[in-house]
Amino acid sequence: xxxxxxxxxSERRQAIAAHHQGMAPIDPxxxxxxxxxxxxxxxxxxxxxxxxxxxTAHTLRYYExxxxxxxxxxxxxxxxxxxxxxxxxxxxxxxRVSGMPIGTLSHYLDLVEQGEHTAPQRLAxxxxxxxxxxxxxxxxxxxxxxxxxxxxxxxxxxxx
Amino acid sequence: xxxxxxxxxSERRQAIAAHHQGMAPIDPxxxxxxxxxxxxxxxxxxxxxxxxxxxTAHTLRYYExxxxxxxxxxxxxxxxxxxxxxxxxxxxxxxRVSGMPIGTLSHYLDLVEQGEHTAPQRLAxxxxxxxxxxxxxxxxxxxxxxxxxxxxxxxxxxxx
DNA sequence: CTTTGCCTTTGAGCGCACTCGAACCCGTAG
DNA sequence: CTACGGGTTCGAGTGCGCTCAAAGGCAAAG
Numbered sequence: 001x002x003x004x005x006x007x008x009x010s011e012r013r014q015a016i017a018a019h020h021q022g023m024a025p026i027d028p029x030x031x032x033x034x035x036x037x038x039x040x041x042x043x044x045x046x047x048x049x050x051x052x053x054x055x056t057a058h059t060l061r062y063y064e065x066x067x068x069x070x071x072x073x074x075x076x077x078x079x080x081x082x083x084x085x086x087x088x089x090x091x092x093x094x095x096r097v098s099g100m101p102i103g104t105l106s107h108y109l110d111l112v113e114q115g116e117h118t119a120p121q122r123l124a125x126x127x128x129x130x131x132x133x134x135x136x137x138x139x140x141x142x143x144x145x146x147x148x149x150x151x152x153x154x155x156x157x158x159x160x
Numbered sequence: 161x162x163x164x165x166x167x168x169x170s171e172r173r174q175a176i177a178a179h180h181q182g183m184a185p186i187d188p189x190x191x192x193x194x195x196x197x198x199x200x201x202x203x204x205x206x207x208x209x210x211x212x213x214x215x216t217a218h219t220l221r222y223y224e225x226x227x228x229x230x231x232x233x234x235x236x237x238x239x240x241x242x243x244x245x246x247x248x249x250x251x252x253x254x255x256r257v258s259g260m261p262i263g264t265l266s267h268y269l270d271l272v273e274q275g276e277h278t279a280p281q282r283l284a285x286x287x288x289x290x291x292x293x294x295x296x297x298x299x300x301x302x303x304x305x306x307x308x309x310x311x312x313x314x315x316x317x318x319x320x
Numbered sequence: 321c322t323t324t325g326c327c328t329t330t331g332a333g334c335g336c337a338c339t340c341g342a343a344c345c346c347g348t349a350g
Numbered sequence: 351c352t353a354c355g356g357g358t359t360c361g362a363g364t365g366c367g368c369t370c371a372a373a374g375g376c377a378a379a380g
Contacts (some may be wrong), residue, residue: 017274027190045326045327046326056369057327058368058370059368059369060368061329061369063226066350068217073328076327076328076376076377077375078329079325085357090365091306094299094302094306095303095307096302096367097299097303101366101367102366102367104364110212122310123311126310126311127308130308130311135306137297137300139254139258139301140296142254143258143293144290144294144297146254146255147255147286147289147293148193150286151283151287206356206357207356217357218339219337219338219339221358222337222338225359225360236346236347236357237345237358238356260380261336262337263336275348304343
């Protein structure tokens, strides 16, 4: 059904590169709420994973080093990102950009590994984070009001 | 009309401390959109300014050191924050929490000092920042969706 | 066979925004 | 008078999250 097994990594690399000419680097809808596109190859190189997620290969390796991520290797010892790995990266990115510190994220993912009985702690963690997101939304609304106000007066002469 | 001149700094310090017992550290509405309360003393000590803005005295001194802020001194050489200084601190804080780097903020405030003819540059700067705020709002909405999803399934068993 | 280019690991370095420490100065309370 | 709880300066230290450098391995292209 899909051609993953029939293409070499470098062929896929080229295909992706071609595909990305002249379009937005990441289609936001593709990975909205962790949904990955159906035609995503089963196994991706680090460069492909970086391209798709918008992170750098450096950052992906870093995340793995600190234990946020576990990624398989191919026969040459190269990292090979499967759909689950990609989903986790997207999840991590969502929480990171919403201000969750790496330590907290790390803790949450440890809880997930530890199994079902940690659900209450994970819930508490997420609830706390939701509160923080909502606080940030309020802060941003205020900042937006100030910024719009300055824009309205063409750069703002009054009270810097 | 107000009692500023009639109270010593230490009396005002005590009054503020008393006032802040058992209430939220900062009333968000008070300083919404740079509006400061009318009964704010004309001159505040660094501790009072810190209390009101939610920054630390360390941070206020730091901001002054790097040129973000200019603050007068009293006869003893102590910093004395007037309404204009407070308004600027609130402005700085709004832009900081919305992710504007100190360097950019610094540049903007320099432009303000340089006078009216820099208005176009300030406008451009603010427009760019508004775009960034709106991007952040989109990111936060996505993060909120993910977080709510996890909360809905009590800590999230599926796809970490 | 060699070049080219992406991959690997490890440890070190960097930029930002504070945050702290040391040493010293005011002014009020006891 | 002296102690104390603020304040002052300056330079240095911290924590976070990457980001890079060095030294080397694999594999397709010329």
